[in-house]
Amino acid sequence: xxxxxxxxxxxxxxxxxxxxxxxxxxxxxxxxxxxxxxxxxxxxxxxxxxxxxxxxxxxxxxxxxxxxxxxxxxxxxxxxxxxxxxxxxxxxxxxxxxxxxxxxxxxxxxxxxxxxxxxxxxxxxxxxxxxxxxxxxxxxxxxxxxxxx
Amino acid sequence: xxxxxxxxxxxxxxxxxxxxxxxxxxxxxxxxxxxxxxxxxxxxxxxxxxxxxxxxxxxxxxxxxxxxxxxxxxxxxxxxxxxxxxxxxxxxxxxxxxxxxxxxxxxxxxxxxxxxxxxxxxxxxxxxxxxxxxxxxxxxxxxxxxxxxxxxxxxxxxxxxxxxxxxxxxxxxxxxxxxxxxxxxxxxxxxxxxxxxxxxxx
Numbered sequence: 001x002x003x004x005x006x007x008x009x010x011x012x013x014x015x016x017x018x019x020x021x022x023x024x025x026x027x028x029x030x031x032x033x034x035x036x037x038x039x040x041x042x043x044x045x046x047x048x049x050x051x052x053x054x055x056x057x058x059x060x061x062x063x064x065x066x067x068x069x070x071x072x073x074x075x076x077x078x079x080x081x082x083x084x085x086x087x088x089x090x091x092x093x094x095x096x097x098x099x100x101x102x103x104x105x106x107x108x109x110x111x112x113x114x115x116x117x118x119x120x121x122x123x124x125x126x127x128x129x130x131x132x133x134x135x136x137x138x139x140x141x142x143x144x145x146x147x148x149x
Numbered sequence: 150x151x152x153x154x155x156x157x158x159x160x161x162x163x164x165x166x167x168x169x170x171x172x173x174x175x176x177x178x179x180x181x182x183x184x185x186x187x188x189x190x191x192x193x194x195x196x197x198x199x200x201x202x203x204x205x206x207x208x209x210x211x212x213x214x215x216x217x218x219x220x221x222x223x224x225x226x227x228x229x230x231x232x233x234x235x236x237x238x239x240x241x242x243x244x245x246x247x248x249x250x251x252x253x254x255x256x257x258x259x260x261x262x263x264x265x266x267x268x269x270x271x272x273x274x275x276x277x278x279x280x281x282x283x284x285x286x287x288x289x290x291x292x293x294x295x296x297x298x299x300x301x302x303x304x305x306x307x308x309x310x311x312x313x314x315x316x317x318x319x320x321x322x323x324x325x326x327x328x329x330x331x332x333x334x335x336x337x338x339x340x341x342x343x344x345x346x347x348x349x350x351x
Contacts, residue, residue, distance in 0.1 A: 144209075146170070
């Protein structure tokens with residue numbers, strides 16, 4: 001009882017907020033170690049869509065093997081920065097700001113440029129309703145990137 | 150926007166739509182620009198599209214077919230002739246090409262152009278920009294400034310970074326700092342992720 005209480009206190013001490021900037025903003029509890037954010041497995045799935053399984057990182061039928069040297073686990077949590085890299089996302093991590101910014105998978109962009117496959121995306125319209133670009137699949141689409149600046 | 154509206158109205162019965170994405174967080178300005186527009190206008194305040202499609206300036210226009218294939222990659226095309234004297238691009242050539250693509254599936258020669266991928270610096274610049282914009286929204290101005298500076302250092306001639314940051318930092322995207330940026334961009338040979346103007350067929 002006493003030792004588990006101690007362990008609980010130690011965990012509490014190291015627990016910290018982590019703000020995750022992906023296509024949306026999310027703040028969760030995790031911990032930082034050597035500048036890297038560590039989060040629960042469920043957050044890995046929620047943020048990146050990849051599940052941690054005995055055979056590695058898995059999504060649909062595909063699995064990426066993870067070896068021990070990659071050291072993705074610490075105190076029952078997983079290194080979000082490393083997992084993001086293993087699954088093809090660029091990152092920018094700041095322990096000082098308690099924030100990690102995770103970019104788009106690089107292979108989506110390279111297949112857009114090389115194989116001409118248009119990556120799908122979801123963004124709010126000016127009424128605030130989320131729309132997927134694929135909502136207009138079946139039509140020819142003129143995709144116009146513009147701005148007020 | 151009115152120019153794209155004309156094209157959209159003309160072709161919307163032929164399995165065609167314009168989809169506009171504002172690389173912008175100023176909703177009021179975009180609503181103003183979108184007055185009278187009947188095609189979808191989406192807000193991309195975090196510049197997801199510029200990373201996903203390697204877009205470095207606006208306007209950038211891509212043609213996507215019924216099956217989600219990119220028929221013609223990014224090019225700077227205009228819905229109006231407002232800037233045609235500066236840019237040397239008139240809208241009509243491109244609009245005619247779009248009509249032919251929609252009606253007959255004809256593609257211009259430059260449609261096979263392969264756009265260069267983003268460099269690691271340009272990718273990191275986008276992440277710094279996204280973080281800076283987030284910090285700014287949360288009133289962390291000093292930290293925000295630092296990351297805008299990092300972003301511009303990494304991609305100094307990318308308009309979706311350097312120019313887009315101007316209004317977010319209290320600057321004027323149509324003022325002196327824009328003209329300085331445009332001069333530097335031209336001096337560097339107008340680097341652009343898209344079909345270069347000289348090889349376009351219109």
